[in-house]
Amino acid sequence: MAQFSSALRLTDLDDFIAPSQDCIKPVKVERLPGSKAGKLAIENDGDYYQIDEQGTKTPLPKAKITLNDCLACSGCVTSAETVLIRQQSGEEMCRVLDESLAAPPESCGHRFPVVSLSPQSRVSLAARYGLTLKETEEKLTTVLKGFGVARVYDTTVANHVALIESGKEFLRRYGGDVTSSPGPLPMLTSSCPGWVCYAEKTQGSYVLPFISTTKSPQQIMGSLVKDYIADINGVRPNSVYHIAVMPCYDKKLEASRDDFYNDVFRTKDVDCVVTSVEIERLLEDKRIDFLSVDATPLDTLPGHIRENPQDHCGGGSGGYLEFVLRYAAREVYGHTLDKITYKTVRNVDFKETTLELEGKPVFKFAAAYGFRNIQNVVQKIKRNKCSYQFVELMACPSGCLNGGGQIRPQEGQNAKDLVMRLNDVYAMADMVDPLTCGGVSRLYADWLNGEDSEKAQKCLHTQYHAVEKIENAFNIKW
Numbered sequence: 144m145a146q147f148s149s150a151l152r153l154t155d156l157d158d159f160i161a162p163s164q165d166c167i168k169p170v171k172v173e174r175l176p177g178s179k180a181g182k183l184a185i186e187n188d189g190d191y192y193q194i195d196e197q198g199t200k201t202p203l204p205k206a207k208i209t210l211n212d213c214l215a216c217s218g219c220v221t222s223a224e225t226v227l228i229r230q231q232s233g234e235e236m237c238r239v240l241d242e243s244l245a246a247p248p249e250s251c252g253h254r255f256p257v258v259s260l261s262p263q264s265r266v267s268l269a270a271r272y273g274l275t276l277k278e279t280e281e282k283l284t285t286v287l288k289g290f291g292v293a294r295v296y297d298t299t300v301a302n303h304v305a306l307i308e309s310g311k312e313f314l315r316r317y318g319g320d321v322t323s324s325p326g327p328l329p330m331l332t333s334s335c336p337g338w339v340c341y342a343e344k345t346q347g348s349y350v351l352p353f354i355s356t357t358k359s360p361q362q363i364m365g366s367l368v369k370d371y372i373a374d375i376n377g378v379r380p381n382s383v384y385h386i387a388v389m390p391c392y393d394k395k396l397e398a399s400r401d402d403f404y405n406d407v408f409r410t411k412d413v414d415c416v417v418t419s420v421e422i423e424r425l426l427e428d429k430r431i432d433f434l435s436v437d438a439t440p441l442d443t444l445p446g447h448i449r450e451n452p453q454d455h456c457g458g459g460s461g462g463y464l465e466f467v468l469r470y471a472a473r474e475v476y477g478h479t480l481d482k483i484t485y486k487t488v489r490n491v492d493f494k495e496t497t498l499e500l501e502g503k504p505v506f507k508f509a510a511a512y513g514f515r516n517i518q519n520v521v522q523k524i525k526r527n528k529c530s531y532q533f534v535e536l537m538a539c540p541s542g543c544l545n546g547g548g549q550i551r552p553q554e555g556q557n558a559k560d561l562v563m564r565l566n567d568v569y570a571m572a573d574m575v576d577p578l579t580c581g582g583v584s585r586l587y588a589d590w591l592n593g594e595d596s597e598k599a600q601k602c603l604h605t606q607y608h609a610v611e612k613i614e615n616a617f618n619i620k621w
């Protein structure tokens with residue numbers, strides 16, 4: 144069974160990329176060390192051998208492929224995923240934490256472990272254990288600190304920054320910001336690595352300019368932790384071990400991108416991604432009675448007040464559409480938008496909304512979840528028939544709350560009911576406007592030297608790379 148986004152995992156959906164393909168990454172096969180002769184052969188079982196003159200077969204060592212090598216073609220993740228995700232797993236996290244605790248304080252093995260907790264994982268754990276969001280995050284903080292974690296933060300702060308940056312980027316592209324020239328529209332969201340990987344692999348350079356350059360909340364948090372948080376705690380970025388708790392396995396691939404590697408300090412912005420279901424497994428393996436764990440408040444950044452778990456204005460995938468629409472309506476037309484009404488386009492995972500002012504449509508935005516709907520939007524763009532200015536794209540049907548790394552339905556519960564329950568739990572969180580959140584503006588001032596600074600551009604934006612297409616490498620059914 145695949146371990147990546149549920150779009151790739153559930154074999155009974157037509158949003159499905161065929162499993163069990165061989166790895167398409169070319170690997171050089173070498174002779175055994177010290178031997179110059181001998182035939183190299185591949186057997187039916189797929190293993191490589193060296194055969195000497197007497198016909199004796201010696202198996203060759205297995206080729207090692209890291210997440211950095213992975214093209215996310217989904218072939219391997221459906222068949223040999225354990226090899227690929229070993230570097231980023233609950234076991235690896237525990238290994239590093241144990242090593243860090245045992246290492247002398249001044250040694251390089253001694254790390255400053257920091258956890259960022261995503262809102263979607265918090266919801267998944269809250270629903271699993273029948274707790275409130277606040278109880279969940281506070282019990283988890285106690286558990287993680289017991290393992291040696293120094294700080295536990297909420298990724299919501301990075302989500303706020305991602306929304307603000309997306310709003311500003313949209314205005315630049317739209318032309319509402321007179322200081323810069325318009326860019327390609329529709330602007331497509333970039334926070335879902337499942338969709339970004341698909342675009343890079345299958346759509347080449349045509350679609351990439353439409354994708355927002357704003358980093359995902361996970362990677363903004365990565366920059367924040369390895370730069371600002373390391374700095375205020377007086378530690379070097381490469382001493383920080385940054386763990387992100389996320390709703391999907393695709394986030395592990397995102398963390399492994401070269402774009403998120405710091406060459407100066409030779410460290411990744413996010414060292415390890417663990418999913419909600421891996422946290423559940425960890426609690427079970429360590430025989431922790433989660434319900435009876437004491438509460439420890441999450442850590443907060445300087446100037447941030449956090450009394451309750453905060454949420455975004457919008458859905459469980461980050462609320463991009465709603466935030467950008469409200470932001471653009473206010474900035475371009477001075478219009479305050481209260482309620483947003485949607486029209487279902489093809490199915491429940493594809494909806495659009497049109498903002499009309501004085502009887503004239505001014506903005507048309509859409510949200511399309513699942514690869515079938517993504518493909519539909521991409522085709523429209525390619526045929527120059529896309530009437531949207533902004534599209535929120537997510538690989539998983541129902542979005543991030545239904546990510547492939549979320550905790551599975553319990554006995555007697557079906558997947559649909561669970562998604563509904565997760566949406567209800569998510570909706571219980573407080574709503575805050577990222578723009579009026581005092582801590583966020585302080586972050587721009589203290590960390591990024593102000594909005595639109597060179598540092599803000601470097602820490603909050605990224606780029607995409609078309610992956611050369613290998614004929615017949617992908618067997619994608621829509």
Ligand code: SF4
Binds near residue numbers: 148149335337460547
């Ligand atoms: Fe991960 Fe969300 Fe994308 Fe699903 S929709 S692959 S959970 S980022």
